[in-house]
Amino acid sequence: MKREKTLQVYLGSIAIGGCSPVSVESMGRVYPGRVEESLNEIHAAALVGSDCFRIAVPDEGALSGIIQLKKHSPLPLIADIHFSPVIALKAAQAGIDGIRVNPGTWKNQLQYHQLIERLQAGNGVLRLGANTGSLPSHLQKKGRVEALLDSIIEMLEVPQKKDFHRIILSAKSTDINETIEVYERLADTFSYPLHVGLTEAGEGFEGIIKSTIALGTILQKGIGNNIRVSLTSPNPILESQVAVEILRGVGLRQKGIEVISCPTCARTRGDVVSFVKEIKEVIRLISSPSPLKLAIMGCEVNGPGEAKEADLGIAFGKSTALFFVRGKVIKTVHQQDALPELIKQLQSMISHQMEKE
Ligand code: SF4
Numbered sequence: 120m121k122r123e124k125t126l127q128v129y130l131g132s133i134a135i136g137g138c139s140p141v142s143v144e145s146m147g148r149v150y151p152g153r154v155e156e157s158l159n160e161i162h163a164a165a166l167v168g169s170d171c172f173r174i175a176v177p178d179e180g181a182l183s184g185i186i187q188l189k190k191h192s193p194l195p196l197i198a199d200i201h202f203s204p205v206i207a208l209k210a211a212q213a214g215i216d217g218i219r220v221n222p223g224t225w226k227n228q229l230q231y232h233q234l235i236e237r238l239q240a241g242n243g244v245l246r247l248g249a250n251t252g253s254l255p256s257h258l259q260k261k262g263r264v265e266a267l268l269d270s271i272i273e274m275l276e277v278p279q280k281k282d283f284h285r286i287i288l289s290a291k292s293t294d295i296n297e298t299i300e301v302y303e304r305l306a307d308t309f310s311y312p313l314h315v316g317l318t319e320a321g322e323g324f325e326g327i328i329k330s331t332i333a334l335g336t337i338l339q340k341g342i343g344n345n346i347r348v349s350l351t352s353p354n355p356i357l358e359s360q361v362a363v364e365i366l367r368g369v370g371l372r373q374k375g376i377e378v379i380s381c382p383t384c385a386r387t388r389g390d391v392v393s394f395v396k397e398i399k400e401v402i403r404l405i406s407s408p409s410p411l412k413l414a415i416m417g418c419e420v421n422g423p424g425e426a427k428e429a430d431l432g433i434a435f436g437k438s439t440a441l442f443f444v445r446g447k448v449i450k451t452v453h454q455q456d457a458l459p460e461l462i463k464q465l466q467s468m469i470s471h472q473m474e475k476e
Pocket of ligand 1 (some may be wrong): 382417
């Protein structure tokens with residue numbers, strides 16, 4: 120898959136665009152004035168693979184919160200600001216890594232000039248994000264894709280006149296086909312890096328499937344530098360995990376541990392479903408410097424053969440678990456000892472990787 124080359128910008132410590140890997144953004148649920156809770160969300164998102172974090176800043180209390188968070192956050196922060204240019208100006212002044220501005224909710228031209236000047240004076244990034252849910256009123260008679268694109272074009276006039284190019288673009292729709300079309304056209308028209316997302320994808324598996332189709336298709340076309348999955352969920356963990364798996368699925372994220380597991384069938388010799396849940400809980404807390412594939416298979420008949428590509432795996436036998444490394448059986452343990460043994464083998468594999476580095 121050939122990637123569309125864009126300009127590269129630095130959002131805090133991470134590079135977005137150019138040759139840099141596609142990164143994951145997730146978004147906070149907690150009001151940022153509740154600094155400790157908000158920080159916990161950021162850490163949780165970082166742990167499951169998020170690279171940057173967006174926070175809604177609806178008022179001055181939230182602004183004080185995000186300024187506090189900036190001092191402690193392990194991830195670069197983007198302040199998501201609507202209707203309040205004054206808060207956007209203050210956030211830019213405070214050195215928040217990125218300011219998300221929505222063409223449909225920004226009315227003041229003078230303050231937009233001031234915002235660009237403030238970003239220009241520091242290191243801040245302008246994240247220009249249009250959304251079908253908040254299209255500017257004068258564009259609403261147009262088709263939604265045209266309106267999204269035109270709203271971006273209009274908002275680019277001021278930064279381009281000022282020769283300010285630390286910009287990331289996004290234009291999100293709730294519709295999969297519109298989202299794919301608009302990102303194709305953004306990639307054809309602009310050289311700025313693109314943040315890709317399907318807005319308001321929904322809850323549970325419907326939201327996950329819709330996001331996977333839209334983002335997977337766009338990424339497969341070589342488009343997109345940063346992604347967010349927008350799910351109705353109480354915290355940003357699931358959306359971060361889904362985004363990471365989408366990247367992994369299209370071969371754009373190699374780091375970390377990937378778990379492959381069989382669907383189970385009448386031949387299954389152990390509780391694969393519970394075992395997979397337990398090992399996934401454990402590996403959430405383990406970081407691997409190189410990509411590792413872990414296979415959990417329900418029987419010894421097809422286990423090692425089906426998972427030849429896995430670095431490490433187990434296949435359940437009659438009250439036993441066979442351990443295999445790249446398809447070759449290395450030992451057999453009782454099923455009740457399988458989880459601790461798998462963790463031990465995994466840690467030893469990771470230690471070897473680290474020694475080699
Ligand atoms: S690995 Fe064994 S238990 Fe799992 S689906 Fe295949 S045949 Fe069934």
